[in-house]
Amino acid sequence: VQLVESGGGLVQPGGSLRLSCAASGFTFSSYIMSWHRQAPGKERELVARITSAGGSTNYADSVKGRFTISRANAKKTVYLQMNSLKPEDTAVYYCNAAGNIFNYWGQGTQVTVSS
Numbered sequence: 001v002q003l004v005e006s007g008g009g010l011v012q013p014g015g016s017l018r019l020s021c022a023a024s025g026f027t028f029s030s031y032i033m034s035w036h037r038q039a040p041g042k043e044r045e046l047v048a049r050i051t052s053a054g055g056s057t058n059y060a061d062s063v064k065g066r067f068t069i070s071r072a073n074a075k076k077t078v079y080l081q082m083n084s085l086k087p088e089d090t091a092v093y094y095c096n097a098a099g100n101i102f103n104y105w106g107q108g109t110q111v112t113v114s115s
Contacts, residue, residue, distance in 0.1 A: 001025035008109030019080040021095030028076040097114035
């Protein structure tokens with residue numbers, strides 16, 4: 001089982017990034033997918049979640065209207081489009097796959113928002 005995040009980096013405030021998480025080794029289309037983040041000295045928090053078929057999403061209040069989660073089941077990939085980025089969005093972003101029995105995490109990708 002693998003979840004491999006990519007797309008992180010350094011961006012100026014107000015900029016955009018698109019994170020990707022490529023999955024392998026499990027039935028991707030059966031899993032709820034989500035993005036979480038953890039800033040230094042803080043607990044990991046849920047950023048966005050999408051149901052297995054992509055019909056429903058939910059977001060943390062802090063990112064509503066700025067971030068969009070989506071998935072392509074045929075590509076076994078989940079995305080996080082992040083717009084209007086703020087310095088407080090700086091964190092390591094993790095991809096998560098939640099099934100009825102198993103729960104998988106990626107290794108994380110660093111997002112730094114700074115001028």
